[in-house]
Amino acid sequence: MNRLAGKVAIVTGAAQGMGASHVKKFIEEGAKVVLTDLNEEKGQALAKELGENALFVKQNVALEEDWSKVIDEAEKAFGPVNVLVNNAGITMAKSILQTTAEEYRRIVEINQVSVFMGMKAVIPSMQKAGGGSIVNISSMNGLVAGAIGYTDTKFAVRGMTKAAAIECANYGIRVNSVHPGVIATPMVVQEDTKAAVEEFSKHIPLKRVAQSEEVSNMVLFLASDEASYSTGSEFVIDGGLTAQ
Template sequence: MSRASYPDLQGRTVFVTGGASGIGACFVERFHGQGCKVGFVDLQEDEGKALAAKLGERAWFRRCDVTDAAALQAAIAGAAEALGPVTVLVNNVANDTRHDAADTSVEAWRKGLAVNLDPAFVASTAAYPMMKQAGGGAIINVSSINALWGPAHMATYVAAKGAINSLSKGLAREWGPDKVRVNALSPGWVITERQLELWLTPEAEAQWREQVALKDRLYPDDIADAALFLASDAARMITGQNLIVDAGRL
């Protein structure tokens, strides 16, 4: 399958949270393939180092616990020092571990939000001054179709992703005068190694196929295609939106 090329992205510095595996790693590789300089963070140090080594030039990685706001801010500053000011930010990091709401402690609830919501705000406010000084930028907050559907056993994740959608609108309105665009990107059920290991069964996939208009599987590249578009000048007048890529869930 041929993929779109966005010449205006070449040479820009992109920062991705949760970029060592899954959809995040696909973001890192695809932006790098557009000629971008890509910094990324993850807790998975071995995987992150391997990906950075694979990509070589224009790739920067640091192990980072994104629930540590100071560490995340320092990582963004470090990437900017190494690669140049960040003008594209992809807030991708998340944890969709299932849980029963009635059995979830307040501490566990707050830990879930600390992974699924807080880093988007911390990273955005850290990158915004660079984007403003550069004359503009693009922030892509990875949400989820589940924020709209509200499935059971994912209360913390669903609440965080709903907040991501609202945060995107609020920041888009506030930072629009500085030509900083902020959009949410909501994937459907994307087939990653984690999904294959934990939740993708023939029965679950058959049920999913009944709910969507397009019967093919969604893959990380399908989400990365949308992220590249939203980051590029082709989307220069698109902000405060939620782009859903879910195979047309009915």
């Protein structure tokens, strides 16, 4: 199928994990994709593997000047941007009392401020393209409580998505958020956490963690014209966790 034929997409945090899965799915469906990450080695390797329709650009999503660079490189290589997936993010499992102000500001910069900067940077390019789709990757912890810092920023992504969706509707740009639960990424299923994840999965209504591709299928839908009447909404992929 070619559900993204003729579309130009940017995916952040795309060198590995869910981001890499999104990029592969987009390429399969006909898109030209700019993938960004701080991990240059893995990012370049993935772009090379995927061929001429993939371009890697090293990016620190917390820097406004890097966003300008990414948009410029995307337009130079492929044309105006139709799709942005704000996927980059970090997690932190500390209590309020253990968390320093510096650590808190860092997670806010990467998980929250970067989403604002990405949307702001891409809107003019999408206007040139005649419209587009922004997909902000939040978390189930953008709906229910989790770790301090991480939860806060993921709730903020949910709110920004709604505010941006209302404003961007006038430009023909849709903005939605995706809320994954526990996903089988390398970080989650590494040896020191594998047993804990398997035990936790017993409490998930569907009795398993999700595969990255299951999230990518949702992101693909929102990026495509099939989701033409969906904006300002949350799309939850958590196996039923937040329904309990």
